[in-house]
Amino acid sequence: MYDSGKIMAGLVIFGCLVTSPIWYNALTGKSGYIPKPKIVTDKKRCIEPKEYIRTRHKDLLEDWRESVVRKGIRTYVAGDKKRYTMSLTRTCMNCHSNKLDEFCLQCHNYVGVTNNCWDCHAYPKGI
Secondary structure (H helix, E strand, O other), rough: OOOHEEEEEHHHHHHHHHHHHHHHHHOOOOOOOOOOOOOOOOOOOOOHHHHHHHHHHHHHHHHHHHHHHHOOOEEEEEOOEHHHHHHHHHHHHHHOOOOOHHHHHHHHHHOOOOOOHHHHHHHHHOO
């Protein structure tokens, strides 16, 4: 192999490019960052347990959308049998009113996802 030096150099450059995000986060100290959203409310708990909401809130909101828009069902019965109105602005935003910097966007930006909630819903004033 006469081009083994070029191949090895190419592999090293490729390896550096592929692992550059890992090195960047390690060198800047961002590898241990975990967002800590702030909830400004006087309520003690969410409509479901915290672990469920953290992992499945997208599924819950999609189920709400299907139930309200397609089936006309507007009441959600939680695991503890309490009833809630299926409404992003009237139920969720009562507790999560600090959307911009301190709650939703903090986690969504961290994991690199975008949501389309505000494509249909009126954006509440003051948040």
